[in-house]
Amino acid sequence: MPSAVRMENITKRFPGVLDNDHVTVDIARGEIHALLGENGAGKTTLMNILYGLYHPDAGNIFVNDRPVTISSPLDAISKGVGMIHQHFMLIPVFTVAENIALGEEMQGNPFVDLELTRKRILDLSKATGLHIDPDARVEQLSVGDQQRVEIIKALLRGVNVLIMDEPTSVLTPQEADELFVVLRKLAEEGKTIIFITHKLREVMAISDRITILRGGKVVNTVNTREVDRDSLANMMVGRKIFLNFDRKALNVGNQVLELKNVSALNDRGLPALKEVSLAMRAGEILGVAGVDGNGQSELADVIMGLRPVTHGDIIVKGRSVVHKDASYVIKQGISAIPFSRHEEGLVLTFSVKDNLILKEFYNPPFSDKGLLDFKVIQDNAQRMIKEYDIRTTGPDAKVGNMSGGNQQKVVLAREISRKPDILIACQPTHGLDIGATEYVRQQLLNQRDSGISVMLISTELEEILSLSDRIIVMYEGQIMGEVPAEQADLQEIGKMMLGVRLEAAKV
Numbered sequence: 001m002p003s004a005v006r007m008e009n010i011t012k013r014f015p016g017v018l019d020n021d022h023v024t025v026d027i028a029r030g031e032i033h034a035l036l037g038e039n040g041a042g043k044t045t046l047m048n049i050l051y052g053l054y055h056p057d058a059g060n061i062f063v064n065d066r067p068v069t070i071s072s073p074l075d076a077i078s079k080g081v082g083m084i085h086q087h088f089m090l091i092p093v094f095t096v097a098e099n100i101a102l103g104e105e106m107q108g109n110p111f112v113d114l115e116l117t118r119k120r121i122l123d124l125s126k127a128t129g130l131h132i133d134p135d136a137r138v139e140q141l142s143v144g145d146q147q148r149v150e151i152i153k154a155l156l157r158g159v160n161v162l163i164m165d166e167p168t169s170v171l172t173p174q175e176a177d178e179l180f181v182v183l184r185k186l187a188e189e190g191k192t193i194i195f196i197t198h199k200l201r202e203v204m205a206i207s208d209r210i211t212i213l214r215g216g217k218v219v220n221t222v223n224t225r226e227v228d229r230d231s232l233a234n235m236m237v238g239r240k241i242f243l244n245f246d247r248k249a250l251n252v253g254n255q256v257l258e259l260k261n262v263s264a265l266n267d268r269g270l271p272a273l274k275e276v277s278l279a280m281r282a283g284e285i286l287g288v289a290g291v292d293g294n295g296q297s298e299l300a301d302v303i304m305g306l307r308p309v310t311h312g313d314i315i316v317k318g319r320s321v322v323h324k325d326a327s328y329v330i331k332q333g334i335s336a337i338p339f340s341r342h343e344e345g346l347v348l349t350f351s352v353k354d355n356l357i358l359k360e361f362y363n364p365p366f367s368d369k370g371l372l373d374f375k376v377i378q379d380n381a382q383r384m385i386k387e388y389d390i391r392t393t394g395p396d397a398k399v400g401n402m403s404g405g406n407q408q409k410v411v412l413a414r415e416i417s418r419k420p421d422i423l424i425a426c427q428p429t430h431g432l433d434i435g436a437t438e439y440v441r442q443q444l445l446n447q448r449d450s451g452i453s454v455m456l457i458s459t460e461l462e463e464i465l466s467l468s469d470r471i472i473v474m475y476e477g478q479i480m481g482e483v484p485a486e487q488a489d490l491q492e493i494g495k496m497m498l499g500v501r502l503e504a505a506k507v
Helices: 043-050 073-078 096-106 114-128 143-156 173-188 200-206 229-237 296-303 326-331 341-345 374-387 404-417 434-449 461-467 490-497
Strands: 003-014 017-028 032-036 058-063 066-068 081-084 161-165 192-197 209-214 217-223 255-265 271-281 285-289 311-316 334-337 422-426 453-457 470-475 478-484
Touching (some): 003 192, 017 032, 043 081, 043 192, 096 114, 096 143, 114 173, 173 200, 255 453, 271 296, 285 461, 285 490, 296 453, 334 404, 341 404, 374 404, 453 461, 478 490
Parallel strands (some): 032 192, 285 470, 334 422, 422 453
């Protein structure tokens, strides 16, 4: 097939990092080409170069076999290359038509006919299946529909090569499937789709070919039909990766946590949790699924005593903890892996050994009568570094200088070593490479097998399905339903994520 984009020997350095190391990739016209790699592999940097956000230190770019220099995003669009980022570039209070007209105005056309723009949107929607109301305000649209607006905006600008960065990260399964149908249709019409992702299931479902990057270099380019998920994972990491875990039989104990009709407000004073009721028993993993922003963070906060409850009760091992502070809750045997390890889980300027005792430094054996025992603290860090395979120069190393995976291992080591009865794990593998993800997931299963009650809050459905014993789905602060993991149906979960309360799956 003719080449749509060819990038030859692209090299890009940042201070202390060689992000792209003589990368060559050839993308055919009319194909869906996945760029697959761990975080930091260089795939987004490479596409930011193609879109004109970065300039390469070396290498050449060809569009339709002609050498080009791309100096800016507007320059890229003029050459038929568009990019849709994870975070959409839309103005919420504007209508769909106004957002798209604004884009045309920014391209140098001050005389925009809004009615003509509406007609062009409707015509393109009909032709591509990207159905959208041009008069709808963006703030009223679902995330999936907002993504459709971005695609329409790019296509109306004459884009023939469409780069999509982690396009399903905020979509429900149904929205992802609908997106795939649209992308396939666009490819059949001759458009070229470049799909940046780390999700192996989606790569297998949608792509024609895959280029795998690792450490800033191209490992291989393969035909999707000739590979499987295991071989792709091995290429991404450079070693054998186990994507499926051996799960021991469920052996639940006593009830350790119960929420009764709990309501709470978000940081803006609006309802975030609405009459949430759930229960957890020792020795199980309860998965909390849902599109991000549907009350999951507030759920973790109220359990941990970080957010006041406006109604209802929270009972830990038979004792109410409502209106108690976080220190009281921690003493009841609850540990937490927070949503953001940087902002909530670690003090980045502290050493590994200091971060490992943040919650226990005032207790024996780390202190005696208010005096820290530095030898015990040092020995504890050495033991944790070995036990949790924390890759660091030693206990005195600054946590802020470590990789995300090793930072998360420090959080894990601290929270698990407290020997809690309940572990709240919030997005525990977010931003981690596939090797670190494998390690963290196995640790959560180990805690479940040792009798700890684990609440896994994650927007990664694959993670929820592979680790959970029971699954609840949250939508706009409410629980839409509950299903045993072995009976979980992806389409059913997706409907609940869209706000459909299924009677068969009702709590």
